[in-house]
Amino acid sequence: MSSESRTADGAVRDRMAGVEPAAGVAKPDPILKASGVRRSFGGLTAVDVGHLEVQRGTITALIGPNGAGKSTLFNLLTGFDRVDAGEWSFEGRRLNGLGGHRVARQGMVRTFQLTKALTRLTVLDNMLLAAPGQSGEGFVGSLLRPRWRHQEEANRERAMELLARFKLDAKRDDLAGSLSGGQRKLLEMARSLMVNPSMVMLDEPMAGVNPALVQSLLGHITSLRDEGMTVLFVEHDMDVIMGISDWIVVLAQGSVIAEGRPEDIRSNQEVVDAYLGAHHDEPGASAPGSGEEA
Numbered sequence: 092m093s094s095e096s097r098t099a100d101g102a103v104r105d106r107m108a109g110v111e112p113a114a115g116v117a118k119p120d121p122i123l124k125a126s127g128v129r130r131s132f133g134g135l136t137a138v139d140v141g142h143l144e145v146q147r148g149t150i151t152a153l154i155g156p157n158g159a160g161k162s163t164l165f166n167l168l169t170g171f172d173r174v175d176a177g178e179w180s181f182e183g184r185r186l187n188g189l190g191g192h193r194v195a196r197q198g199m200v201r202t203f204q205l206t207k208a209l210t211r212l213t214v215l216d217n218m219l220l221a222a223p224g225q226s227g228e229g230f231v232g233s234l235l236r237p238r239w240r241h242q243e244e245a246n247r248e249r250a251m252e253l254l255a256r257f258k259l260d261a262k263r264d265d266l267a268g269s270l271s272g273g274q275r276k277l278l279e280m281a282r283s284l285m286v287n288p289s290m291v292m293l294d295e296p297m298a299g300v301n302p303a304l305v306q307s308l309l310g311h312i313t314s315l316r317d318e319g320m321t322v323l324f325v326e327h328d329m330d331v332i333m334g335i336s337d338w339i340v341v342l343a344q345g346s347v348i349a350e351g352r353p354e355d356i357r358s359n360q361e362v363v364d365a366y367l368g369a370h371h372d373e374p375g376a377s378a379p380g381s382g383e384e385a
């Protein structure tokens with residue numbers, strides 16, 4: 092770990108010092124706040140979150156058993172699904188009713204459990220499609236061409252920078268469909284950074300990734316935090332969760348049942364009973380339902 096990273100870790104710990112490990116607890120400087128967020132599918136309540144705050148500049152893990160509502164909560168907060176009730180704000184701005192693209196423009200982006208890379212486009216085109224203000228070029232576009240050309244050049248430069256950072260620059264002209272599962276995850280992460288977000292939400296970034304790339308992905312996630320971004324991620328692998336998270340939020344049956352630092356969560360009997368079970372002490376063990384593919 093670099094000394095820069097140690098400093099960032101320390102800074103995060105200082106900011107979280109004194110925060111009670113309790114479900115719904117207020118944070119000193121929350122970037123995201125949600126209250127009373129509910130979503131049902133027929134008779135099933137998938138999400139029912141009383142209150143949740145995410146501290147700026149942290150890596151926060153959202154964990155819980157299969158069907159706990161983690162992906163649904165991600166979808167709701169990022170404008171990919173509609174709440175039945177509740178409200179939430181990002182950087183103090185209410186996000187209710189905004190669709191995914193508008194949420195991303197506010198600085199909060201997400202990746203998907205199943206990567207959304209467009210397999211028949213090149214790696215570079217996938218990046219460019221995620222660029223801000225990307226709307227295709229119609230008749231009006233052709234009139235505005237000079238201004239757009241400048242924007243396009245800036246987007247291309249940013250895309251190449253990010254591809255280099257994620258070691259995908261040599262693959263820029265390959266079809267995204269030819270990438271391995273792990274490389275697609277890297278592409279997904281790189282794409283999400285095209286809009287210069289202040290918060291990234293990663294839905295199972297390690298699922299289906301071989302162990303060598305897991306290390307690389309972990310390094311990238313830590314770097315995002317060390318550069319000041321806030322990371323909220325869903326993950327099943329307990330080693331990853333305990334090793335990388337500054338804070339952990341536990342969801343069960345749609346509600347937050349516990350929050351805290353990794354050591355708080357490890358010793359929380361309710362969480363152990365509800366989720367971790369016998370798995371939490373076994374090195375390399377994944378929690379139930381991790382669905383690991385590689």
Ligand SMILES: Nc1ncnc2c1ncn2[C@@H]1O[C@H](COP(=O)(O)OP(=O)(O)OP(=O)(O)O)[C@@H](O)[C@H]1O
Nearest residue numbers: 132135137155156157158159160161162163164380
């Ligand atoms: N579009 C939908 N229609 C009906 N039920 C849904 C829909 N989306 C999610 N659900 C249900 O809502 C509950 C929460 O699902 P969700 O996918 O959010 O859980 P999760 O915690 O992300 O699970 P996993 O760890 O398996 O990905 C589940 O019971 C699921 O079957």
